[in-house]
Amino acid sequence: MNPIKLRTEHLTAFYGEKPAISEVKLDFPERAVSAIIGPSGCGKSTLIRCLNRMHETVARARVEGQVLLDNEDIYQLDPVRVRRRIGMVFQKPNPFVTMSIYNNVSAALRFNGRPSREETDRTVVRSLQQAALWDEVKDRVDAPAVSLSGGQQQRLCIARALAAEPEVLLMDEPCSALDPIATAKIEELVGKLKDEYTVVIVTHNMQQAARVADYTAFMYLGKLIEFGPTEELFERPKDTLTEAYITGRFG
């Protein structure tokens, strides 16, 4: 197992007074894909949104416990800085509709600093290549982002997140709005991204977790039930709940 990049300790997240997840303890290994699976409403999206402090942007939402990035509690740091180190891709593709493809990808760079033109160009090309979108858009990077198909928009959002040069990439059901072909492309991409990034992916699709993840966490009713190497979790689950879920008896 690679060294631990991201770790949660006693992580409890509330919406108002109601905890959506409680006492979650998880270790995400570096340069590996970790999947979080579980039935709807089990708190997997809430959990991933706690990992880059997006949870607290919702009104009346609150977090207790710790999230340690390289053994440093991100809740003691400036959230803006945290989010630059931990990027995120959302469920529905959300490119900036007012911007071109180029400006979408370079957004983090342009808004967070004063990059030179060459630097921006280099980052845009690299990020689009990493997101496996470059070949499809290299002739029209100045076209509006909304002119792309849904699957392309999602890869654009991945490129946009990668352009910020994060250490960790969080993906919240990135394929749920996409067709099977676009899904396959994203999955292939996730497999490549782990060479450079620590990836955490939330999915409601067990097959997807089995295909892309090195480690899988199973959550149920806001609690972490089991976490381990994907193969182990799927073939020799330790918990009867996990077994029931992966064999399709509920969820």
Next chain:
Amino acid sequence: MSLPTRAAHRTFVFDRHARRKLFSHGIAVLSGLTVIAVLYPLVSIVYEAFALGGSVIFQPGFLTSVPPNACSSLSCNTVGIGPDVQGTLIVVAMAAGISIPVGVMAAIFASEYRAKGVGRAISFTADVLTGVPSIICGAFVYGYFVVYYPQIAYSFYTGSFALSAIMIPIIVRTTEEALRVVPNATREAALALGISKWKATLRIVLVAALPGVATGVLLAIMRASGEAAPLLFTLLGSNIWFQGFNKEGAAMPLLIYFFALSPYPNQVKVAWGATLFLLSLILIVNVVSRLLIHRMRVRMGGV
């Protein structure tokens, strides 16, 4: 429950059908009549303005000379609203300079930083202010300045403050609405990239809302250009060209107000000319801005 006989059933259906049809036609006719009631004033205003002002606005010097003095002989033919066009442009520009930043910022605060009801209070205040009679805005500004800064009680400053009181609520409401239409996903995308909240708000969310904001600003400008009441106690009115920001000045609605009441036909004629000019200006700005805003929306991908 017994079913009606076939024949009875049929007559019942026919009767109901006929009655419904009659009712439907009646409502259609009534709605048609109300449309006429709505359109009649607009059409007659435009018609009168053209009929009585049409010949005036093309007379030489209409936009470049000062308004004529009262003249009882039938031979006085000079017309002009130059200072009034100039004054309206200046006072509305000043008011826009105040109310666009204030209105947009207040709307951003109300919509993006909803801190414990403060945002709701802003929206509510804007709603109430929209309903305040415009002459009260003028009287209030006058009342304040005449006590504390009497030397500029009648000036472009007070005129633009009074107009701002009309423009700000319009801008706040429309901007707020435009910001609310921007999907939350856009805000989340920006924040998740490590872009600070104020940058995300000003440079991404506000930009996405720009067509709506522009609509509100233009609405406010057009409304302010046609207002006479707030200027009566503040800009006061004048027959000469711009003398300085701290002096009273001219404005088209004021000229219309004073000249329309004049007993001298030559001044009444100029009032009609000014009416037509103001009306056309507002109409042209309206149409052109709508086209521009539409193009902006299309370029943004129809959001």
